[in-house]
Amino acid sequence: AQSVTQPDIHITVSEGASLELRCNYSYGATPYLFWYVQSPGQGLQLLLKYFSGDTLVQGIKGFEAEFKRSQSSFNLRKPSVHWSDAAEYFCAVVAGAGSYQLTFGKGTKLSVIP
């Protein structure tokens, strides 16, 4: 079965600093990978997704992620963090095109210092 690990439970960065959130997955074939963001007490919003092709994918709100098969990673990055980016971020994987099972990591909470 597939699994997702987000090693960092909580990250604090200063506004304007760069950000990288780590995600490692475990799956035998090429996975379908997602990053979602959740504000407190709210639902999840899709930031970006990777299915195939270019390993660097662009998402909304200035986020990007890079798929590295050799490292089984799909890290999320942003060059300059804004205070409004403070939220919880979830990496997720779907095991194959016909799957209805979205497996989530435990999340990384991002705090932003003004």
Add this chain to the structure above:
Amino acid sequence: DGGITQSPKYLFRKEGQNVTLSCEQNLNHDAMYWYRQDPGQGLRLIYYSQIVNDFQKGDIAEGYSVSREKKESFPLTVTSAQKNPTAFYLCASSRQGLVTEAFFGQGTRLTVV
């Protein structure tokens, strides 16, 4: 505006009572899902439904039940058999499988008192 509506936003239940959480979507999506979220645990799949009148158990289905009588509705019942029901519950839908984007509702926070 198309989207997913969960109601109520907050729900309180006495121990031993069943309670039903509502989820409605007007996106014309075939697939719908229920997730449970606990602090530090991420989201765990309770049930999902690919089409009307069909649903499948997820990873933590014990103590929960669902129905899918209409395409746009996928209510979740938390039964008295669920040992630790206090949690944040999220409903989602997607056009078909999850390689199409999943859209999430705003969630229902259930507290057992």
